[in-house]
Amino acid sequence: MAVTKIHRTSRLTLIISIIISVIVLALFFFGGQVPEHEKIGADMAQPAFTDILLYWMYALLVITVVVLIGFAIVDFVRGLKENPKKALSGLYALLALAALLIVTYVIGDGTLLSIPGYEGTDNVPAILKMTDMWLYSMYFMLAVTVFAIIIMPLVTRKK
Secondary structure, eight states, rough: HHHHHHHHHHHHHHHHHHHHHHHHHHHHSSOBOOOOGOOSTTTTTTTTHHHHHHHHHHHHHHHEEEHHHHHHHHHHHHHHHHOHHHHHHHHHHHHHHHHHHHHHHSSSOOOOOOTTTTSSSSSSHHHHHHHHHHHHHHHHHHHHHHHHHHHHHSSSOOO
């Protein structure tokens, strides 16, 4: 009974998020361009619904992070009760992730960018280094994932 409810809830959540995503993408691609007098760069294309697309992506990111952190905390607390050593191994993975983020932030480049038409406050070294941190971390995690997919089946043996 509970499994059916979980499947129904997750399926409904997936369908709703896909429908909203398709609508937002349709608005972005087919919603036209910003009027000429409102464009940031006169010679550049600027879709009218870029803000909606960005806000939807931010909302999905925040929801995902909050849900993941919530489940991780619940799983960690449950694991501490059942098997403390195994629960602490998850904490080591979190520390490794923190170390990765610190290292990639340090190696990030904070050189100011020349962006035509941009007059915002985000073109500062700290934000630029943070952007590099996320990019380098994603590249590293992608490489680890590909490595795990290709190499790990060759290394592990059936018993």
